[in-house]
Amino acid sequence: SFQPDHILRVTAQNYSQACMERYSVLVNESSPGPELRLQEDKVSWIRVYNDMEDSNVTMHWHGLSAVTAPFSDGTPMASQWPIPPGHFFDYEVRPEVDHAGTYFYHSHVGFQAVSAIGALIVESAQPPPYKYDEERIIALSDFFAKTDQEIEDGLLSANFSWSGETDAVLVNGQGRLSTNATGSCKLATISVKPGKTYRLRFIGGTALSFISLAIEGHDLFEIIEADGHYTKPVNTSYLQIASGQRYSVLLKAKTEAELEKARSRQFYFQLTTLGRPTVLTAFAVLEYPSPNTTDLTTVPAPPPLPVAKITYGWMDYALEPYKPDPNFPTSTEVTRRIIIDVHQNVSAHLVWLQSGYDWMETFPKSPYLVDIYTGKLDLDASYQRAMTSGNGFDNQTRLYPAKMNEVLEIIWQNQGAVNTGGVENHPFHGHGRHFYDIGGGDGLYNATENEKRLKGTHPLVRDTTVLYAYRSQTTALTPSGWRAWRVRVTDAGVWMMHCHILQHMVMGMQTVFAFGNRSDITVQSDPVDEGYLTFGGSAYGNVS
Ligand code: C2O
Numbered sequence: 001s002f003q004p005d006h007i008l009r010v011t012a013q014n015y016s017q018a019c020m021e022r023y024s025v026l027v028n029e030s031s032p033g034p035e036l037r038l039q040e041d042k043v044s045w046i047r048v049y050n051d052m053e054d055s056n057v058t059m060h061w062h063g064l065s066a067v068t069a070p071f072s073d074g075t076p077m078a079s080q081w082p083i084p085p086g087h088f089f090d091y092e093v094r095p096e097v098d099h100a101g102t103y104f105y106h107s108h109v110g111f112q113a114v115s116a117i118g119a120l121i122v123e124s125a126q127p128p129p130y131k132y133d134e135e136r137i138i139a140l141s142d143f144f145a146k147t148d149q150e151i152e153d154g155l156l157s158a159n160f161s162w163s164g165e166t167d168a169v170l171v172n173g174q175g176r177l178s179t180n181a182t183g184s185c186k187l188a189t190i191s192v193k194p195g196k197t198y199r200l201r202f203i204g205g206t207a208l209s210f211i212s213l214a215i216e217g218h219d220l221f222e223i224i225e226a227d228g229h230y231t232k233p234v235n236t237s238y239l240q241i242a243s244g245q246r247y248s249v250l251l252k253a254k255t256e257a258e259l260e261k262a263r264s265r266q267f268y269f270q271l272t273t274l275g276r277p278t279v280l281t282a283f284a285v286l287e288y289p290s291p292n293t294t295d296l297t298t299v300p301a302p303p304p305l306p307v308a309k310i311t312y313g314w315m316d317y318a319l320e321p322y323k324p325d326p327n328f329p330t331s332t333e334v335t336r337r338i339i340i341d342v343h344q345n346v347s348a349h350l351v352w353l354q355s356g357y358d359w360m361e362t363f364p365k366s367p368y369l370v371d372i373y374t375g376k377l378d379l380d381a382s383y384q385r386a387m388t389s390g391n392g393f394d395n396q397t398r399l400y401p402a403k404m405n406e407v408l409e410i411i412w413q414n415q416g417a418v419n420t421g422g423v424e425n426h427p428f429h430g431h432g433r434h435f436y437d438i439g440g441g442d443g444l445y446n447a448t449e450n451e452k453r454l455k456g457t458h459p460l461v462r463d464t465t466v467l468y469a470y471r472s473q474t475t476a477l478t479p480s481g482w483r484a485w486r487v488r489v490t491d492a493g494v495w496m497m498h499c500h501i502l503q504h505m506v507m508g509m510q511t512v513f514a515f516g517n518r519s520d521i522t523v524q525s526d527p528v529d530e531g532y533l534t535f536g537g538s539a540y541g542n543v544s
């Protein structure tokens with residue numbers, strides 16, 4: 001009989017983090033939830049139970065393409081019906097070949113991913129191209145004192161009320177409240193042995209925080225992976241990591257002699273939030289165990305390291321794939337450019353609009369992918385409408401449809417807020433086939449200028465890159481930064497593309513792309529078990 005390979009149970013309960021009790025959504029009763037290790041090219045069935053009483057849930061395998069099983073992408077009302085209380089869904093998760101790397105999973109419903117989150121590592125049968133002795137996972141997340149419900153209600157209310165800034169940045173679930181930064185709540189410890197080389201896997205699992213990160217006394221590390229793809233090595237003294245991004249770096253641990261010279265066996269990790277009205281500095285501890293050192297995890301942290309400033313365009317045009325990628329589509333292959341303007345507007349309530357489109361207001365009645373399966377949604381007709389409406393958007397279905405083998409350029413254009421002229425940083429995330437990140441800059445996107453800049457570089461395939469606010473203040477609807485992606489449409493399915501800041505998602509900052517049409521959606525196993533088509537069912541939930 002059918003046995004899932006992994007079981008995740010989602011509950012909502014009181015849980016203590018940063019020495020504060022909060023009603024949180026947990027995976028297997030913890031945050032972060034259990035670490036999953038999957039194999040390249042191997043199907044793992046992951047059963048997710050919704051053990052909550054009054055909320056739906058879905059689980060998304062962030063950074064995995066889901067191209068072999070688009071019904072398992074975990075996007076509510078896009079790829080599937082949300083899982084109601086008391087039900088489960090069986091996800092067919094198959095990491096692609098050459099996608100060994102660092103990922104995470106999280107709920108895709110409301111604000112739940114602030115805590116319903118866990119590390120997902122994809123392993124390969126091949127040895128990694130870089131040598132290291134051991135690895136450590138460093139998963140970053142935010143802690144908000146307000147509950148998910150309070151935050152969602154505030155964001156969607158006619159009397160808009162902001163969630164507030166993050167109350168703590170956590171490392172592997174541990175940290176201190178901003179109001180108690182020098183308090184006694186224990187910090188996370190990353191333990192290493194002298195003289196060894198470590199692969200540190202950083203996971204940007206924050207709800208809101210964009211983070212600059214450095215390690216006291218260890219001012220050099222080497223980036224070897226970004227978003228599940230190995231890169232050519234790039235040296236840096238700090239990382240800048242946004243919600244949804246992942247990096248691996250190699251860190252050479254100090255030798256015994258160096259430790260003696262440093263007169264310490266414990267060093268602070270410093271994490272500083274970027275681009276927000278208030279700056280929060282948080283800490284964790286890198287430790288070389290020894291019986292007689294003071295425990296820095298319980299004492300006040302030192303003054304911050306000087307890495308707290310945002311670097312616009314950090315690593316843009318600089319990170320390159322480990323192996324040259326023969327599939328990168330050149331500008332002459334681009335069939336369509338879709339420009340999505342991103343701005344805030346306050347009308348009845350505060351929303352984030354993308355090309356005038358607010359996801360929350362137009363939430364579909366049944367999931368797009370289900371409607372495509374049943375033939376209720378005809379993507380060819382949607383495509384025709386999108387072609388005549390201008391800019392590739394189908395107003396009727398609220399989709400950006402694309403045909404197989406098109407090469408799209410998707411341009412996120414940051415604009416000043418209608419009411420205040422404010423501009424913010426947005427880490428944009430793409431589901432489905434990863435995109436080539438072809439850069440970003442200030443002002444308005446200029447394809448010719450960017451082509452010049454791209455000459456001789458090899459753009460990296462990524463799934464989350466930052467649309468920067470090159471200026472924080474401007475006048476309404478003034479172009480204030482852009483981010484450009486190029487993607488070849490090879491994988492049919494319904495793929496969300498959205499800002500990864502949870503507040504912004506809740507406020508509507510999400511778009512849906514539909515690639516191919518019904519006949520292009522071929523999956524290894526046919527998910528159209530009757531359960532998948534109805535609320536409360538599962539792709540394989542009825543298999544016993
Ligand atoms: Cu990690 Cu659609 O998100």
Ligand code: CU
Pocket residue numbers: 425426427499500501504509
């Ligand atoms: Cu955003």
